[in-house]
Amino acid sequence: MSGEMDVIQDAEERGRTDLWPFWRRAYAAGDPLPRIACAVSRETYRFDEGDPLPAEYRELLTKMLRHEGERAGNKSFLGFMGTCLDLAEALYPTREARVIKAEYLAEELKHAIMFHRLAVGLDRDFALRDVPYAHYTFHLPRETWADDAYFHFLVDLNGAFHARDWRESSYVPLAKMAATVERDELGHSEMGYHFLREICADGRGRTLCQRLLGKWYPAALDMFGRSDSKNAPLFIGWGLKSVDNAEIRRLYQGYVDAKLIALGLEPPDPLKSRRFL
Numbered sequence: 001m002s003g004e005m006d007v008i009q010d011a012e013e014r015g016r017t018d019l020w021p022f023w024r025r026a027y028a029a030g031d032p033l034p035r036i037a038c039a040v041s042r043e044t045y046r047f048d049e050g051d052p053l054p055a056e057y058r059e060l061l062t063k064m065l066r067h068e069g070e071r072a073g074n075k076s077f078l079g080f081m082g083t084c085l086d087l088a089e090a091l092y093p094t095r096e097a098r099v100i101k102a103e104y105l106a107e108e109l110k111h112a113i114m115f116h117r118l119a120v121g122l123d124r125d126f127a128l129r130d131v132p133y134a135h136y137t138f139h140l141p142r143e144t145w146a147d148d149a150y151f152h153f154l155v156d157l158n159g160a161f162h163a164r165d166w167r168e169s170s171y172v173p174l175a176k177m178a179a180t181v182e183r184d185e186l187g188h189s190e191m192g193y194h195f196l197r198e199i200c201a202d203g204r205g206r207t208l209c210q211r212l213l214g215k216w217y218p219a220a221l222d223m224f225g226r227s228d229s230k231n232a233p234l235f236i237g238w239g240l241k242s243v244d245n246a247e248i249r250r251l252y253q254g255y256v257d258a259k260l261i262a263l264g265l266e267p268p269d270p271l272k273s274r275r276f277l
C-alpha cells in the first residue's frame with residue numbers, strides 16, 4: 001500500500017513549480033482562512049465508517065455530500081471536468097495557463113478518489129448516483145478567461161470554506177480528509193486569483209473584471225443557501241456543521257471583499273441580484 005501512496009505523493013511533488021500548488025504561498029504566510037467555530041453548546045457525536053447511523057444523521061450527511069459533486073461515481077462530475085479542458089483550450093491565453101489548469105484537474109480527480117471512498121463507505125448506491133450540478137453558479141456562461149478565473153477564485157473557495165468546517169465534523173472519515181481538501185481548494189481559488197491579478201494588470205482587464213463581478217459575486221454568495229434554512233440547526237446539532245448559512249457566508253464575504261479590494265476592484269452591494277438571501 002505505502003508504495004502506491006508514494007507514487008501519488010511523488011507525482012504531486014514532481015508537479016511542483018514556482019506557482020503550483022498555489023496553496024503553499026497562502027499558508028506560508030500563516031492561516032489564510034477565518035476560524036469557523038460553533039458558538040452554541042451541543043452534544044458531542046462521533047461516527048466512523050461502518051458505524052450504525054441515526055436515520056436523520058444519515059439523511060443530513062448524504063444531503064451534504066450530494067453538494068460535493070467530485071466523486072468518481074458521479075457521471076456529471078466527470079462531464080464537468082471535461083468541459084474544464086474545453087474552456088482552457090478556448091479561453092486560456094498561454095500554454096502555461098493551460099498546464100496550470102491541467103494540474104487543477106489532476107487534483108480534482110484525486111479528490112474524486114477520496115470522496116468516492118467516503119461515499120462507498122457510507123452508501124454504495126449513493127456512490128454510484130449521478131448528481132447533476134444544480135446550483136445556477138455552475139451554469140453561468142464562461143465566455144472569457146476572466147469568467148473562468150472568477151469561477152475558480154469564488155467557487156473553489158466555497159469548497160475550501162466548507163472543508164474548513166469539516167475539520168470538526170462528527171463524521172470521522174470527513175474530518176480526516178478535511179485539511180487536505182481545504183488546502184487543495186484554497187489552492188484552486190488562488191489559481192483563479194492569480195489569473196485575475198494578471199487580467200487586472202491593465203485598465204481594460206480591470207474594467208472587464210469589475211463588470212463581471214455583477215454576475216459572479218451574487219452567485220457566489222447564493223451558494224451558501226438561505227439564511228433561514230430549517231436544516232441548519234440540525235446540521236449543527238449533529239456536529240456536521242459548526243455554523244449556519246448566514247455565518248459562513250459572512251466570513252466568506254469578508255475574505256472575498258478584502259481580496260477584491262487588493263486587486264483594485266470594488267465589491268458589489270451584497271444584496272443586489274441575489275436569489276437566496
Ligand SMILES: [Fe+2]
Binds near residue numbers: 159184185
Ligand atoms: Fe477545486
